[in-house]
Amino acid sequence: MKLCRFNDNRIGIVRADGVHDITGILEDLAPVRYPLPLGDPLIANLERLRPRMEKLADSAKPVPVDAVKFLSPVANPSKIIGTPVNYHAHRLEADKDKDISVYSPSTRARPIEEQGLFLKAVSALVGPSEGVATRFPDRRTDHEAELGLVIGRRASNVSDAEALSYVAGYAIALDMVVRGPEDRSFRKSIDSYAVLGPWLVTPDEIGDPANLAFSLKVNGEIKQKSNTRLMVMNLPRQVSWASSFYALLPGDIIMTGTCEGVGRVVPGDTMSLEFERIGRMDVKVRAA
Ligand code: MN
Numbered sequence: 001m002k003l004c005r006f007n008d009n010r011i012g013i014v015r016a017d018g019v020h021d022i023t024g025i026l027e028d029l030a031p032v033r034y035p036l037p038l039g040d041p042l043i044a045n046l047e048r049l050r051p052r053m054e055k056l057a058d059s060a061k062p063v064p065v066d067a068v069k070f071l072s073p074v075a076n077p078s079k080i081i082g083t084p085v086n087y088h089a090h091r092l093e094a095d096k097d098k099d100i101s102v103y104s105p106s107t108r109a110r111p112i113e114e115q116g117l118f119l120k121a122v123s124a125l126v127g128p129s130e131g132v133a134t135r136f137p138d139r140r141t142d143h144e145a146e147l148g149l150v151i152g153r154r155a156s157n158v159s160d161a162e163a164l165s166y167v168a169g170y171a172i173a174l175d176m177v178v179r180g181p182e183d184r185s186f187r188k189s190i191d192s193y194a195v196l197g198p199w200l201v202t203p204d205e206i207g208d209p210a211n212l213a214f215s216l217k218v219n220g221e222i223k224q225k226s227n228t229r230l231m232v233m234n235l236p237r238q239v240s241w242a243s244s245f246y247a248l249l250p251g252d253i254i255m256t257g258t259c260e261g262v263g264r265v266v267p268g269d270t271m272s273l274e275f276e277r278i279g280r281m282d283v284k285v286r287a288a
Helices: 023-028 046-058 088-096 160-166 235-243
Strands: 002-006 010-015 018-021 080-082 118-120 132-134 141-143 145-151 167-175 194-201 213-218 221-227 253-258 270-275 279-287
Touching (some): 010 194, 023 046, 145 213, 167 253, 167 270, 167 279, 194 253
Parallel strands (some): 080 253
Antiparallel strands (some): 002 194, 145 253, 167 194, 213 221
16 A cells, blocks of 8 residues: 555545545544644554454545655654664765765764664655755755655664554655765754655555665765665664663664665755656755
């Protein structure tokens, strides 16, 4: 199933013939009162609601995907987690380019196990239709194309072997960043610097998430091209390692690292990302 959020917070299922509006499913969610529970309630109930979602989609008239505006398929994550330098070729380019890796020469682009995972502010999250609004025009804002992994149920101290059973699905992610000397979480948390879309694809439609070809073009020119099988730290380990530090909650997003070819975008550019078995999304860049 491909689940999306579109236009004015409509919920949809994407099929070959277009987007089927299933917004009525929200009536099946328990009403919430203050204090709001952490995590995304729709993602938390995905498994339970899926049969009814499919039934609603069967009776909804499809709208072409080009005719809707896609928002982030996850509305309320409690965390956006980032995995640093997770493709060997990107580590090599980061070592060579001091703008990418601003650590001292001895610690530049250290292995993931030494750096740990990082966090991006959830307020940075947008969908592809909202675009990226760059700040600090005198500094580099770079694109990082990544596989986005979305957690489906609470995971704490889970093993590598069971880790992927906690996954609700996958989406295309853009871990945007302004390069510079400040803490990475600061530079990667600018409003709109976390893009997720165009929809969430459930694991049954993904097959092996560790074998997905992907690419990113800027204005039609190919910049990043790789395959998720080239990750240094695999997906189960990222989930289990993260869950050994903090509980992962439904809707939490892991941006699983980028491949080589990162580079600058400026207002007016369009980034086009494609992931095998997920789809394609276009993201426009403008000045904030
Ligand atoms: Mn990244």
